[in-house]
Amino acid sequence: MTDIRTELSGLVLDNPIIPASGTFGFGREFAELYDINILGSFSFKGTTREARFGNPTPRIAECREGMINSVGLANPGIDAVINEELPAMREVFTKPVIANISGFSVDEYKYCCERIDKEEQVGIIEVNISCPNVHAGGMAFGTSPEAAAEVTEAVKSVTSKPVYMKLSPNVSSITDIAIACESAGADGISLINTLLGMRIDIRRGRPVIANKMGGFSGPAIFPVALRMVYQVYEAVNIPIIGMGGVSCAEDVVEMMMAGASAVEIGAANLTDPYICPKIIERLPVLCEELKINKLSDIIGHAHG
Amino acid sequence: MDGIYKEIDQKLVILSNERIADGVYKMTLEGHTSLITAPGQFINIKIPGFYLRRPISICDYDASGLTIIYKVVGNGTKDLSSMKAGESLMCLMGLGNGFDVSAMGDDVLLVGGGVGTPPMYGLAKKLLAMGKAVTVVLGFNSYSDVFYTSEFEELETSVKDGSMELRVATVDGSVGTAGFVTNCLEGTEDITDYAACGPIPMLKALYGYFEGKAPGQLSFEERMGCGFGACVGCSIKTKSGFKKVCKDGPVFFSSDIIF
Numbered sequence: 328m329t330d331i332r333t334e335l336s337g338l339v340l341d342n343p344i345i346p347a348s349g350t351f352g353f354g355r356e357f358a359e360l361y362d363i364n365i366l367g368s369f370s371f372k373g374t375t376r377e378a379r380f381g382n383p384t385p386r387i388a389e390c391r392e393g394m395i396n397s398v399g400l401a402n403p404g405i406d407a408v409i410n411e412e413l414p415a416m417r418e419v420f421t422k423p424v425i426a427n428i429s430g431f432s433v434d435e436y437k438y439c440c441e442r443i444d445k446e447e448q449v450g451i452i453e454v455n456i457s458c459p460n461v462h463a464g465g466m467a468f469g470t471s472p473e474a475a476a477e478v479t480e481a482v483k484s485v486t487s488k489p490v491y492m493k494l495s496p497n498v499s500s501i502t503d504i505a506i507a508c509e510s511a512g513a514d515g516i517s518l519i520n521t522l523l524g525m526r527i528d529i530r531r532g533r534p535v536i537a538n539k540m541g542g543f544s545g546p547a548i549f550p551v552a553l554r555m556v557y558q559v560y561e562a563v564n565i566p567i568i569g570m571g572g573v574s575c576a577e578d579v580v581e582m583m584m585a586g587a588s589a590v591e592i593g594a595a596n597l598t599d600p601y602i603c604p605k606i607i608e609r610l611p612v613l614c615e616e617l618k619i620n621k622l623s624d625i626i627g628h629a630h631g
Numbered sequence: 632m633d634g635i636y637k638e639i640d641q642k643l644v645i646l647s648n649e650r651i652a653d654g655v656y657k658m659t660l661e662g663h664t665s666l667i668t669a670p671g672q673f674i675n676i677k678i679p680g681f682y683l684r685r686p687i688s689i690c691d692y693d694a695s696g697l698t699i700i701y702k703v704v705g706n707g708t709k710d711l712s713s714m715k716a717g718e719s720l721m722c723l724m725g726l727g728n729g730f731d732v733s734a735m736g737d738d739v740l741l742v743g744g745g746v747g748t749p750p751m752y753g754l755a756k757k758l759l760a761m762g763k764a765v766t767v768v769l770g771f772n773s774y775s776d777v778f779y780t781s782e783f784e785e786l787e788t789s790v791k792d793g794s795m796e797l798r799v800a801t802v803d804g805s806v807g808t809a810g811f812v813t814n815c816l817e818g819t820e821d822i823t824d825y826a827a828c829g830p831i832p833m834l835k836a837l838y839g840y841f842e843g844k845a846p847g848q849l850s851f852e853e854r855m856g857c858g859f860g861a862c863v864g865c866s867i868k869t870k871s872g873f874k875k876v877c878k879d880g881p882v883f884f885s886s887d888i889i890f
Contacts, residue, residue: 349862356878362634372863380866380873385854387864389683389707396856401863401873464763535854536883545682597857598682601640606634 329614331622333367333589335566336421336489336514338450340367340589343579343622344607347570347593348373348427348453349398350494351411357596358419361604370425371408371416374443375453376435378404383537390525393545393572394594395524397538400429405439413446417563423450427493430478437481444486451489453568454478457495457520469495469520473575479511489514491568494559495522501555502562505602509563516559517568517591519552544594547574553585560586560627574602576609584629634729635838637857638861639666644719646696652778654703655746656712660720661696669729669829670710670753671850671882674699675794675858677721679703681707684723686858686877688828688850690749691756700779726858727881730754730848734884737763740845742812742828742837744770748779750850754826755783759790766819770812770833813840824848826882835890847885851876
């Protein structure tokens with residue numbers, strides 16, 4: 328049987344499968360359906376200082392082989408996450424979790440990371456500097472190397488946990504941003520977040536999404552994500568969590584060959600709530616077919 | 632697979648799929664329905680060739696299958712309408728809270744507007760079986776949009792006299808009372824509760840009409856990503872905080888609603 332364990336900054340995962348932030352809540356909905364402890368880890372719902380309703384509805388749109396969301400960081404706020412969500416999560420998930428943190432100012436990122444640093448169950452902090460939904464901020468940090476570095480440095484100064492910067496694909500040079508984060512002390516890179524997209528309802532002649540635009544995800548973006556993981560792997564020496572349209576075990580292997588140490592599953596959780604258990608079951612079988620004895624051996628294999 | 636607690640993604644086989652009004656179709660499906668616990672719940676249907684599923688409310692169900700009624704509003708529902716008996720669909724089953732019949736009194740008004748009508752059928756059946764009196768008011772635009780009135784009439788004749796009354800309104804007056812459902816509310820002063828599903832303006836009008844008079848349970852609609860509470864795409868603001876239409880709803884108590 329193939330060893331499918333992998334490692335992120337000293338944290339050993341039973342497998343590389345991690346539900347992505349924003350598609351898995353705080354685990355509760357999925358814990359009703361299956362034992363979520365089979366996962367490598369999961370990245371919980373992006374958390375900000377204040378509770379947020381998010382953007383106006385409708386904020387979901389169908390696309391060919393994908394979807395657009397403009398949920399806009401709806402979350403209960405850091406206090407409720409620490410006081411209510413994390414204790415409830417501990418009842419259903421016993422492994423270290425990935426805390427996804429967002430902010431509208433450097434201070435907010437710092438504040439949230441300082442608070443989450445004290446939470447024992449958090450194994451990694453994933454800092455979202457790329458959400459394209461919120462007019463007030465987010466986007467700006469992820470699109471300039473200087474701003475990305477500033478957030479990285481600020482967050483690193485308040486936590487001893489590994490910090491993974493989650494990058495936006497909506498930039499001209501993904502490697503410049505990744506290098507800036509690494510230089511500022513990031514322990515790892517998560518990529519990619521959603522691609523900015525839109526749909527128009529031709530019957531009404533108006534955008535489908537109330538906020539006009541939103542983040543495009545799903546299988547359609549996989550080749551873009553894979554390309555960016557491949558490029559970033561060549562540019563930095565810190566681990567990468569690869570994501571973007573991953574929908575099957577074959578995609579996971581491809582992502583890891585491009586350079587990902589672990590893989591997040593996003594939109595696929597929404598269309599098939601059992602996609603992660605299915606991939607985890609299929610992965611060792613696929614590895615045997617491909618004559619892979621140890622899954623972590625293939626990380627970056629495609630670079631020759 | 633190991634570690635599965637509950638399999639909500641069920642394969643249902645199409646028994647029939649027929650047009651019953653202008654752009655409106657009735658589909659009967661066979662399969663396990665044990666996850667359905669209340670009228671007003673919905674299923675989320677995987678239509679081949681489309682990424683997101685389509686949430687459709689359950690009209691009626693029994694141990695061996697269920698009925699849905701849906702309107703063709705885009706390419707997904709258009710493809711659904713051309714599917715044939717014998718074909719199967721993967722459906723997330725028993726989603727949403729549904730109507731809480733235990734919270735209802737003995738004299739309930741049910742209001743359905745357009746494709747908000749179907750869940751009222753299952754609810755009416757349930758309430759009648761519990762021995763409650765039911766007044767059903769259905770609203771449509773015109774005669775070509777009217778559907779399921781004969782099924783409701785059959786229900787009316789199947790129960791003892793006086794326990795059910797059906798009223799129909801059409802905006803152009805081509806069937807029943809001319810106007811909106813709110814033009815059909817005479818004699819409903821003594822109802823203990825009301826339940827409604829339909830367009831937001833209709834829900835809002837009913838909410839205003841019965842405010843301070845009778846409690847209501849209103850079913851809401853929103854564009855959904857997942858249908859089971861994971862993506863938070865379909866949130867609404869309520870008096871008790873932000874709620875997910877798919878998981879905390881689609882039915883909300885009038886006391887909790889903010890219009």
